[in-house]
Amino acid sequence: MDFFHKAKAVRLRSHHDKYLLAEDDEESVNQDRDGSSKNAKWIVELVPGSDFIIRLKSCYGKYLTASNQPFLLGMTGRKVLQTLPRRLDSSVEWEPTREGGQMKLKTRYGNFLRANGGLPPWRNSVTHDVPHRTSTQDWILWDVDVLEIQVLQSPTGHASDPNRVMSHADSLDFEPTSPSSLSIKSGNFSRQESSDIIVTSPRRSEGRKIYYHVADESGEVDDDATVGYSLNFKGNGVDELTQKLKEDTGLEDIVVCTRSPLNAQLYPLRLQLPPNNADMHVILVASSNVAGDPAKPGFLL
Numbered sequence: 177m178d179f180f181h182k183a184k185a186v187r188l189r190s191h192h193d194k195y196l197l198a199e200d201d202e203e204s205v206n207q208d209r210d211g212s213s214k215n216a217k218w219i220v221e222l223v224p225g226s227d228f229i230i231r232l233k234s235c236y237g238k239y240l241t242a243s244n245q246p247f248l249l250g251m252t253g254r255k256v257l258q259t260l261p262r263r264l265d266s267s268v269e270w271e272p273t274r275e276g277g278q279m280k281l282k283t284r285y286g287n288f289l290r291a292n293g294g295l296p297p298w299r300n301s302v303t304h305d306v307p308h309r310t311s312t313q314d315w316i317l318w319d320v321d322v323l324e325i326q327v328l329q330s331p332t333g334h335a336s337d338p339n340r341v342m343s344h345a346d347s348l349d350f351e352p353t354s355p356s357s358l359s360i361k362s363g364n365f366s367r368q369e370s371s372d373i374i375v376t377s378p379r380r381s382e383g384r385k386i387y388y389h390v391a392d393e394s395g396e397v398d399d400d401a402t403v404g405y406s407l408n409f410k411g412n413g414v415d416e417l418t419q420k421l422k423e424d425t426g427l428e429d430i431v432v433c434t435r436s437p438l439n440a441q442l443y444p445l446r447l448q449l450p451p452n453n454a455d456m457h458v459i460l461v462a463s464s465n466v467a468g469d470p471a472k473p474g475f476l477l
Contacts, residue, residue: 179272179274179320180222180230180272181222182325183324183325184220184324185217185218185219185220185322185323185324186217186220186320186321186322186323187217187218187320187323188218188281188318188319188320188321189211189318189320189321190207190291190318191291191293191314191315191317191318191423192291192315192423193209193408194209194291194300195207195208195209195210195211195213196216196218196318197210197216198215198234198238199215199258200215202236202238203238203257203258203259204257204258205240205256205257205258206300206301206302207301207302211321214235215234215235217235217323218233218234218240219232219234220232223269228271228272229270229271229284230270230271231268231269232270234258236258237260238258238259238260239258239259239261239264239268240256240270240289241256241257241258241259241261241267242254242256242267242268242285242287242289242304243255243256243257243259243267244267245257247301247303248297252305252306253290253292253304253305254287254303254304254305255303256289256302256304266284266285269283269284270282270289271283271284275317277319278319278320279317279318279319279320280316280317280318281316281318283304287304287305287306288305288306288307288316289302289316289318290303290312290315290316291316291318292315293315293424293425293426294424294425294426295390295405295425295426298426299405311422311423312423312426314423383408383409383410383411384408384410384449384453384455384456385406385407385408385409385456386406386409386417386421386458387455388405388406388407388421388457388458388459388460389404389405389458390425390427390459390460391459391460391461391465393462393465405424407420407421411449412448412449412451413447413448413449414432414445414446414448414449415447417432417445417449417458418430418432421460425460427460427462429462429463429464430460430461430462431444431460431462431463432444432445432458432459432460433445433458433460434456434457434458434459435457435459442459445458
């Protein structure tokens with residue numbers, strides 16, 4: 177793909193707003209929200225003889241590899257690792273395909289690089305798989321940030337300013353806005369030289385922190401004894417939050433509840449979350465454990 181022809185180093189951001197990281201053990205791969213780490217940087221190599229197959233090399237000089245090892249026994253996903261095989265074979269080759277403003281990375285055998293959500297051990301893991309559930313279709317989509325590009329050559333043969341900082345308009349989704357814009361979609365790049373150029377993007381709203389517990393099969397939860405989780409949420413609607421929690425946990429049929437400070441009973445959240453992006457504590461309960469109609473005010477478990 178032409179995009180990767182002009183990118184020397186990239187980082188990949190998953191649907192869960194986390195970056196693909198090479199672990200310090202120089203073998204594992206996971207997701208993390210810290211995209212500033214050197215471990216989030218992947219060097220792009222083009223496979224000789226192909227215009228659309230790439231390899232991605234970690235900061236440890238090892239390749240992103242689609243292994244044959246199952247992530248969990250009985251499950252379809254297989255581990256993605258960092259390896260340095262003696263012979264570079266198809267396990268370290270990825271085919272990027274555009275999906276709107278994002279990318280899918282496909283193995284030579286038809287699986288996709290997938291960023292998993294849900295509860296441990298799935299949380300933050302990376303596998304290669306073909307998603308079959310609707311709720312996980314977006315887990316194979318990645319935003320690509322360019323960290324290094326090939327230096328633009330002027331008509332006189334001199335390289336342009338290597339200290340120039342690339343703007344968000346130079347990323348995957350934008351065309352140049354002026355003749356002087358350094359766009360990755362320009363055809364005037366030299367593949368002989370490169371320069372460290374940092375991607376900057378618009379500042380994101382931090383939103384609010386949602387702390388949540390998952391009730392057990394009987395609908396019970398001990399907030400103090402059970403493990404809690406958290407996520408950043410930027411919306412205000414309960415339906416939007418419910419969908420985000422479904423994606424994060426992999427659970428399908430849940431009701432998002434809050435505990436009353438007066439009597440400790442669980443109540444469903446209303447249409448809107450509290451204002452001012454205040455942090456929240458919620459409990460996820462399977463709808464089969466809900467008594468009555470969750471849409472009616474005053475509903476209790």
